[in-house]
Amino acid sequence: MAPYVVFEGERRIAAGGKLDVAVAAQARLAEAPEASLLIFDPEGRQVDFDLRGGPWDIALRLGEGDAAPRGRGRPKLGVTAREVTLLPRHWEWLAAQPGGASVALRKLVEAARRDSEGPDRRRAARDAAYRFASVMAGDRPGFEDMSRALFAGDAEGFLARAAEWPTDIADHLRGLAAEAFEP
Template sequence: MDAERNRSCTAFEGTKRLVGGSVVDVAAAVKRRLDSGASDPMLLFDDVTGEQFELDFQGTPEEVLGRLGPAADAPKGPGRPKLGVVAREVTLLPRHWEWLGEQPGGASVALRKLVDEARKAHVDKDRVRKGRDAAYRFLVAMGGNLAGFEEANRALFAGDPEKFAAETEAWPVDVRDYARTLARAAF
């Protein structure tokens, strides 16, 4: 899908940042580097979530990119796919269903309104949590053996940017800078 192929990510060769950009661009660059004889491990990270992910680099560059999936429109199925509406199961108690059924527009409209209100009310908390979680995922994958790792994590969860910066200062530059970029939203 387009969203997957355009996902922003960063590849590291050991502790060096190799490339960042769309997953298509990153996959092509990593494949070229692997084919040229790279010896350090290649790790790929989602720039939004900090999650490490893997791609299959076997075969030709075209085969590698082909496995990323076609550039396609939104998935077809129930709901209103052109709007991005996706049908999923929700489990509620009977009193919840009763209340939702009494709302103007029905259960779906009421649930969407409730979710939108909650998103607006918690936007700052959500930004901090997502930033903290993204940085934490990256730190665990790349910084676990680095000096100051535990203290950097404590600073991250305490919301202390100065301490986080101090604890990551001696880290390899690319690891340090990417960790700080991911953590920025947490502070």
């Protein structure tokens, strides 16, 4: 998975976890308050962090500092109750399954996730690369050709277009798109 990354213009100034990138952005702004920084998440989305205070304050706001302990119960296991609307014949079938409706639904969801894992991963990588490129290179020559190649699964054309751009942008873009071209 690609890291969080912060760019100043076309130069990557930091990459890593959320907190590392936020602290690096804060340090750069302390050196050059007029600097224009863009931070991207691993999915290629531009994100904003509240950079006020010290690293401890930033960590708490990003959810990476010490937090209050959780209460007892199933949420600690990651279980979330939600409403599902099904037809009566679906409920009847689920009720007849070993372990009941919840177990059957979990098995169905896991099977569907396994079946679609490759296409979903390729689509996510393609979308992340496009989001990042739109912000960082949307006005650069070759952007439309790069986009066509990306969505057509043409790795060679994609790499050729990206190679024409500044090194840091091209490197990060290649990292985001790496899984988009897997078979």
